[in-house]
Amino acid sequence: MRYAMAIDTLKCVGCSDCVIACQMENNVPIGFCRDWVVESVHGSYPEVGLELRSERCNHCENAPCVRCCPTGASHIVEGGIVLVTQNKCIGCGACIQACPYDARYSHPEGYVDKCTFCNHRVTEGLNPACVSVCPTKCMYFGDLDDANSDISNILATRKYKALAPEAGTNPQIFYLV
Amino acid sequence: MNEELFVSGRNIPNIDPFLNIWHWQIPIYLFLGGLAAGILFFAALFTILGKADKMEATVKKAPIIAPIALILGLLALFLDLKHELFFWRLYTTFRIESPMSWGAWVLMAITPLSIVWVASYAKELKPGWDWKFGFLNDFESFVIKNRLALAWIIIVLSVILGIYTGILLSAFNARPLWNTSILGPLFLVSGMSTGAATILIMSKSTEERRLLSGIDLLLIVIELFFITHMIMGFQAGSQTQIDAAQLFLGGPFTVPFWVFVVILGLVFPAILEIMERLGVHMPVIIPVVLVLLGGLIFRFIMVEAGQITRYLY
Numbered sequence: 001m002r003y004a005m006a007i008d009t010l011k012c013v014g015c016s017d018c019v020i021a022c023q024m025e026n027n028v029p030i031g032f033c034r035d036w037v038v039e040s041v042h043g044s045y046p047e048v049g050l051e052l053r054s055e056r057c058n059h060c061e062n063a064p065c066v067r068c069c070p071t072g073a074s075h076i077v078e079g080g081i082v083l084v085t086q087n088k089c090i091g092c093g094a095c096i097q098a099c100p101y102d103a104r105y106s107h108p109e110g111y112v113d114k115c116t117f118c119n120h121r122v123t124e125g126l127n128p129a130c131v132s133v134c135p136t137k138c139m140y141f142g143d144l145d146d147a148n149s150d151i152s153n154i155l156a157t158r159k160y161k162a163l164a165p166e167a168g169t170n171p172q173i174f175y176l177v
Numbered sequence: 178m179n180e181e182l183f184v185s186g187r188n189i190p191n192i193d194p195f196l197n198i199w200h201w202q203i204p205i206y207l208f209l210g211g212l213a214a215g216i217l218f219f220a221a222l223f224t225i226l227g228k229a230d231k232m233e234a235t236v237k238k239a240p241i242i243a244p245i246a247l248i249l250g251l252l253a254l255f256l257d258l259k260h261e262l263f264f265w266r267l268y269t270t271f272r273i274e275s276p277m278s279w280g281a282w283v284l285m286a287i288t289p290l291s292i293v294w295v296a297s298y299a300k301e302l303k304p305g306w307d308w309k310f311g312f313l314n315d316f317e318s319f320v321i322k323n324r325l326a327l328a329w330i331i332i333v334l335s336v337i338l339g340i341y342t343g344i345l346l347s348a349f350n351a352r353p354l355w356n357t358s359i360l361g362p363l364f365l366v367s368g369m370s371t372g373a374a375t376i377l378i379m380s381k382s383t384e385e386r387r388l389l390s391g392i393d394l395l396l397i398v399i400e401l402f403f404i405t406h407m408i409m410g411f412q413a414g415s416q417t418q419i420d421a422a423q424l425f426l427g428g429p430f431t432v433p434f435w436v437f438v439v440i441l442g443l444v445f446p447a448i449l450e451i452m453e454r455l456g457v458h459m460p461v462i463i464p465v466v467l468v469l470l471g472g473l474i475f476r477f478i479m480v481e482a483g484q485i486t487r488y489l490y
Binding site for chain 1: 178185187351
């Protein structure tokens with residue numbers, strides 16, 4: 001099993017519903033967020049392009065945060081989801097330094113927190129909160145090892161990219177372009 | 178034009194607008210760890226070479242600095258933790274891929290061994306010293322008998338400790354300024370240079386001082402070579418590394434780096450040490466303080482500047 005997410009940058013309107021849904025679902029403290037929306041503008045008038053990306057932890061296959069964690073608090077579970085065990089985390093910040101996506105933050109209670117791909121939901125067959133609320137249905141979630149899943153189908157037919165692939169982390173969030 | 182904005186308003190403390198998760202504690206620790214590694218390396222080296230009596234300050238006196246530096250460094254590291262009550266989790270596992278895990282275990286080994294080393298010279302340096310308890314006196318004679326073996330263990334651990342202070346940073350691929358394999362050797366040499374400088378000031382023998390200042394001079398030259406090499410490597414690297422080098426080549430860290438680290442911390446003390454060798458005498462404290470401050474500022478700059486460099490946005 002290999003969970004992954006694809007986000008259609010052509011359909012996304014940047015409403016930030018995914019961000020709010022995540023904060024509600026996961027009780028994210030005020031002032032913090034596990035996902036965020038980036039508006040990327042390129043070119044100059046009249047040839048201007050706009051790309052909207054909902055970003056979060058990339059649940060990398062070659063996760064540098066897991067590699068550098070001195071206690072094993074950062075680990076990978078079934079489906080390739082990268083998680084942090086709160087009572088093993090010492091708050092040293094090594095994983096925050098290691099993440100090329102800056103997807104981790106120090107929770108006010110001391111441990112390091114990040115997107116869990118809503119592990120508690122996906123193990124019950126539900127979509128992550130961000131995906132399930134998206135009003136434009138521009139987010140796809142599923143198992144890459146299953147050739148018939150939504151995500152496998154969309155990635156088989158559309159052109160896509162990942163963020164900072166040169167960081168060598170093998171990220172699992174794909175942006176349809 | 179290429180502009181990227183967080184339209185959902187991300188402004189996470191210590192992450193945005195640029196990473197600032199490691200503060201003064203880390204450079205202080207890197208400095209103290211390197212200093213202790215340098216002092217212990219020379220103490221062990223000259224013991225192995227059989228020069229313990231000629232190099233009295235190196236082998237017997239200066240090592241007292243090592244456990245003090247290590248304990249202060251450990252305290253700084255502890256203050257850096259955000260979930261500090263769980264620090265013991267470091268010692269319930271060993272993670273071979275994590276430099277920090279290596280560091281935690283090496284510190285756990287070398288700190289008590291450095292205390293044992295210092296204690297084994299207590300009677301020699303303070304005549305009439307008594308350990309009060311029989312078992313402590315027995316342990317002392319055991320250590321004195323096996324000093325050579327202890328020196329071999331300490332020399333290996335001190336090199337791991339010194340090089341680890343650099344690898345801790347260089348292992349982070351996400352921070353292009355740190356992500357260079359020369360950083361391990363560079364921090365090791367810099368730590369040894371600060372160690373040699375500290376011993377230099379504690380030594381009263383002309384012969385010992387001459388040898389130590391020669392070693393320090395050699396280490397400074399190697400350090401200058403490594404720094405040149407590091408910047409050359411960045412310039413020949415990927416765009417993220419070219420951008421990282423720009424911090425030192427016109428960017429906000431240009432003046433502190435070249436003035437305080439390279440000129441005042443390396444070139445100037447090297448010139449003073451050469452002049453001393455040529456017979457122009459001056460207080461030894463001047464090059465020593467410059468080397469120590471240069472090493473400390475170098476670590477502050479590297480930790481601070483490295484966190485600014487990134488892949489995205």
